[in-house]
Amino acid sequence: MKNYFLLLTLIFLFSCKRTTKQASTDTAANSKSIEKSNPLIAKFRPLLQGTWVKKAYIDKVTETKSPMATIDEASGITIFTIDTTEMTDNVITVHAGWNNHEGGDITLSFKAGKRPSSITFGEGELSVAVNHGDTVLTVYYPGVKNKIKAYQFIRANGQKIMAVNEGFDRAVNKALMIGRYTLLDTATSQPVVFNINGNVTGFKDFKTYSVLVDLNMEPMDNLDEISFVSDKKIYRSYSFKFDSDTLKLYDTKPNADSSLLMLDKLKYKLVKLK
Numbered sequence: 001m002k003n004y005f006l007l008l009t010l011i012f013l014f015s016c017k018r019t020t021k022q023a024s025t026d027t028a029a030n031s032k033s034i035e036k037s038n039p040l041i042a043k044f045r046p047l048l049q050g051t052w053v054k055k056a057y058i059d060k061v062t063e064t065k066s067p068m069a070t071i072d073e074a075s076g077i078t079i080f081t082i083d084t085t086e087m088t089d090n091v092i093t094v095h096a097g098w099n100n101h102e103g104g105d106i107t108l109s110f111k112a113g114k115r116p117s118s119i120t121f122g123e124g125e126l127s128v129a130v131n132h133g134d135t136v137l138t139v140y141y142p143g144v145k146n147k148i149k150a151y152q153f154i155r156a157n158g159q160k161i162m163a164v165n166e167g168f169d170r171a172v173n174k175a176l177m178i179g180r181y182t183l184l185d186t187a188t189s190q191p192v193v194f195n196i197n198g199n200v201t202g203f204k205d206f207k208t209y210s211v212l213v214d215l216n217m218e219p220m221d222n223l224d225e226i227s228f229v230s231d232k233k234i235y236r237s238y239s240f241k242f243d244s245d246t247l248k249l250y251d252t253k254p255n256a257d258s259s260l261l262m263l264d265k266l267k268y269k270l271v272k273l274k
Contacts, residue, residue, distance in 0.1 A: 022262055025208065040110040044119055047128045047135055048092075048108075049080045051167035052153035055136070062175040064240035067213045068224045070077050074100045074213070076143055076151065079168045082108065083161050094121075099165040100213045115140065124148065170196055177226075181247065183271035192270055203270075205230045218262045220254060239263055245272040 043053040057073040064070060080096035087110075094106040100155075117227030124141035137153040156167035177194040183203065188254035192202040200209045215221050223239040226249070230236075238249040241263065251264040 005069045021037070025267065034159050038110055040112065040119055041087075041090065044110065045087070048082045048086045048137075050080065050158065051162040051164065051169055052137055053156045053158045053171040054078045055152040055154045058154070058171050058175050059171060065176060067172070067176075067211065068215055068222070074215075076149070077106075077141060079166065079171075080106065080153070081161055081164055096167065100215070101217055103152075103164060108198070110165050116251060123200060127210055155253055168213065169198060172213055173198060176211060176242075177209070180273045182273060184269040184271060190224070191273065200228065201229070205232070205234075206236070207231050219259050223252060223261045223263070225252075237265060246270070247272065 002260060054073065054077070057070055057078055058121050060070040060073050061067060061184060067074075076098060078097055078100055080094050082092060082094050084092065086092055090110045092108045094108050095101050095103070096106050107120075108122075109120045110127065111120045112118070113127075115125055115127065118125040118127040118140070124138075127138045129138065129172060135155065137152060139151050140148050141151065143149050147241050156162060156171045158210070162170070166258050173194070179194060181192040181194070183192050188202075190202045192200065193201050198208050198210060199216050200206050208229045210227050211224040212221075212227070213225075224241065225237055226240045227235060227237040237252075239252050240250070241248045247270040248266060249268040249270075250266055252261045254260070255262055255263045
């Protein structure tokens, strides 16, 4: 009887393996057939996978160390995710973020755009360039008064697919925060470490941090802000400023009519380690 069940198990495992292998073979064959029928798929699809963030925004945040000073680059599409495995009928639904505030979908179609070497991307077009191994997407999209503007996008995390907010936070954290710091005016010698995924260690009992990028949309959204959450889910928020390699965290208070925030007491100074 044991041999009988062993035989059934082996037959089942072999059948599953063969089915999986056949499905994989069929998928690969189908993909090749689709690419053969539409050369634009073969040309573009291998280069599009990933979560893409607006290059001008990240470049300026890196330079200024201030999302508030980068508001002018936060207009229009700022991030989108392309999952090339989700293609249906030569079309991919792309999840996107606008103005660091709103979200929505854009239809990417493997159909020639008006510009050379471009494909249609919602109301605009998209082209791809590879320079020294780095892939850059250029999106031509209508803005104010339908004037077409060109924006470059770079990957937030290789070819990994991420939610748009997660990808944007990761890119901003990399530009601003990640690294090891010394917390001044304390007895502790343990370094404070900010990582790219929004985790922090060595700073009080805080476990996560988040840099506010959705700015100037509401009253008292006028200062750069970073929030922290402890393991007890206690939330604290500070305004921040970088002075060379020193990160300064301030308490804030509202002005007389609660329309703006003002800097209050300097609470912490953290110096980034070389």
